[in-house]
Amino acid sequence: MFLQQxxxxxxxxxxxxxxxxxxxxxxGILEFINFAHGEVxxxxxxxxxxxxxxxxxxxxxxxALAPLLVILFAMVWAAAWGGTIERxxxxxxxxxxxxxxxxxxxxxSIVLQNFVMLTQGARDQxxxxxxxxxxxxxxxxxxxxxxxxxxxxxxIIGTALALMAGxxxxxxxxxxxxxxxxxxxxxxxxxxxxxxVDTVIRTTFVIGSALGAAAxxxxxxxxxxxxxxxxxxxxxxxxxxxxxxxIGSIPGAMLGGLLLGLxxxxxxxxxxxxxxxxxxFVILIVVLLVRPQGILGNxxxxx
Amino acid sequence: MLLTIERIxxxxxxxxxxSDISFGIEPGQIFGLIGPNGAGKTTLFNCLTGVYxxxxxxxxxxxxxxxxxxxxxxAQRGIARTxxxxxxxxxxxxxxxxxxxxxxxxxxxxxxxxxxNRKTRDEEREIRTKAAELLAFVxxxxxxxxxxxxxxxxxQRRLEIARALATEPSLLCLDEPAAGMNPQEAGELMAMIRRxxxxxxTVLLIEHHxxxxxxxxDRVAVLDGGRLVTAGPPDDVRGDPRVxxxxxxxxxxx
Numbered sequence: 397m398f399l400q401q402x403x404x405x406x407x408x409x410x411x412x413x414x415x416x417x418x419x420x421x422x423x424g425i426l427e428f429i430n431f432a433h434g435e436v437x438x439x440x441x442x443x444x445x446x447x448x449x450x451x452x453x454x455x456x457x458x459x460a461l462a463p464l465l466v467i468l469f470a471m472v473w474a475a476a477w478g479g480t481i482e483r484x485x486x487x488x489x490x491x492x493x494x495x496x497x498x499x500x501x502x503x504x505s506i507v508l509q510n511f512v513m514l515t516q517g518a519r520d521q522x523x524x525x526x527x528x529x530x531x532x533x534x535x536x537x538x539x540x541x542x543x544x545x546x547x548x549x550x551x552i553i554g555t556a557l558a559l560m561a562g563x564x565x566x567x568x569x570x571x572x573x574x575x576x577x578x579x580x581x582x583x584x585x586x587x588x589x590x591x592x593v594d595t596v597i598r599t600t601f602v603i604g605s606a607l608g609a610a611a612x613x614x615x616x617x618x619x620x621x622x623x624x625x626x627x628x629x630x631x632x633x634x635x636x637x638x639x640x641x642x643i644g645s646i647p648g649a650m651l652g653g654l655l656l657g658l659x660x661x662x663x664x665x666x667x668x669x670x671x672x673x674x675x676x677f678v679i680l681i682v683v684l685l686v687r688p689q690g691i692l693g694n695x696x697x698x699x
Numbered sequence: 700m701l702l703t704i705e706r707i708x709x710x711x712x713x714x715x716x717x718s719d720i721s722f723g724i725e726p727g728q729i730f731g732l733i734g735p736n737g738a739g740k741t742t743l744f745n746c747l748t749g750v751y752x753x754x755x756x757x758x759x760x761x762x763x764x765x766x767x768x769x770x771x772x773x774a775q776r777g778i779a780r781t782x783x784x785x786x787x788x789x790x791x792x793x794x795x796x797x798x799x800x801x802x803x804x805x806x807x808x809x810x811x812x813x814x815x816n817r818k819t820r821d822e823e824r825e826i827r828t829k830a831a832e833l834l835a836f837v838x839x840x841x842x843x844x845x846x847x848x849x850x851x852x853x854x855q856r857r858l859e860i861a862r863a864l865a866t867e868p869s870l871l872c873l874d875e876p877a878a879g880m881n882p883q884e885a886g887e888l889m890a891m892i893r894r895x896x897x898x899x900x901t902v903l904l905i906e907h908h909x910x911x912x913x914x915x916x917d918r919v920a921v922l923d924g925g926r927l928v929t930a931g932p933p934d935d936v937r938g939d940p941r942v943x944x945x946x947x948x949x950x951x952x953x
Contacts, residue, residue: 570812571805578788578799585786587770588748590803590866599809
């Protein structure tokens, strides 16, 4: 039971982490909460379904690389959405009072939800993973004593870890990654070093959206059903994960997401699954009481 | 002339922080900008480096009009600066701080980072080598991997200069680099500024210490109350009664 809950928690937690990264990266640079981010995740799930549909039509769904194509399609397409949202809804408000982009984000969120509802229908959409994998893959997994780790779970945890490792390398070791960190710490000084802040901000949205979309595809794969409103609760929880981990901190978002997933899973297993959504808020409140800046967050000393 | 400043003015509301400033800087010089507190020295730096837009006037740098261009473009053109209150990327390592300075001379973006193509890898290596070379130049090779915020004060100043040099400037603007330094540190700094000039970088230096300025500058401009008092070789400026007045006040008429 313990091990099973641990695996389940890690799977869901990895997904939360991926979404939380989008919140925390944007906050780190703009000090702004992108409330439309949950909707980008939802878009990702739908884009996964669309990609799967296209592959099926071309008779390529059973191909070994098909899952990779599905996830890449969703990531690239959602990245384009993310970049466009930034350009259209946030950049014009860069100099506006801080509340304005927040309202704009809520607007984008409503627009995206309704856009998907109108174009894809209000009913649940099914992600037919049986088209993607053999029935063996869907039903089986590794057994570790009493618990089973399904191949789907392994795939989700593995992909999420790979994406997070990739992001860490990008931020630590590349020119754009350094420019992102520099911009987050001192925007004016970064500009004086020749950093084009617009490019950095766009890159941040593009990466965050791609990660969110990957999470969307994983959720579709895991639960098999998606709806146009899934972005709301998932976005809220990922936001909680980002805040609990320390908003603005990339490792914090990863840790916060995993912690949240584990809390939900253990809470549902040992206490009551009725209160599943409550655990996230309990964690948030406890963390904020003990350590207001979040587990890995810095106290910001702004000059 | 490397930089020509023509009739620059800057108003904040009704306050004239700078009015009618004109002088020129020849390539290869160490040019001192002095004046009492509030004279407008830093405001002039801010106008030059794109932090403020001047209210009037013109900056001509290497025969191009650069008045009011944005900060990244200023860096691209070849003007770098440091700040009076040190502005390092505190949570990044010493080496990374200098590497960020290479940003305006390099090009790879997200796509290059994802594909890790040859151009990106070569560029990354070049950034690292150049940054390490500059750290050696300012004698900061040891603590490369320390976080910038953990460096002692004098080292932070030198790191800021290394980062500015990483942008390959033809004009380096230093805002009171010797502030808070003891005489020995200040002496070392002056030697370093000479070595920077010897690398072919023209230096524009804001400084309070008269002795420092007179010792190392080829030319000096004096600001007071937002106006240019005089500009010329240090010896001429030193004896100028208007300069003495700006610093010490008017001699009582008796």
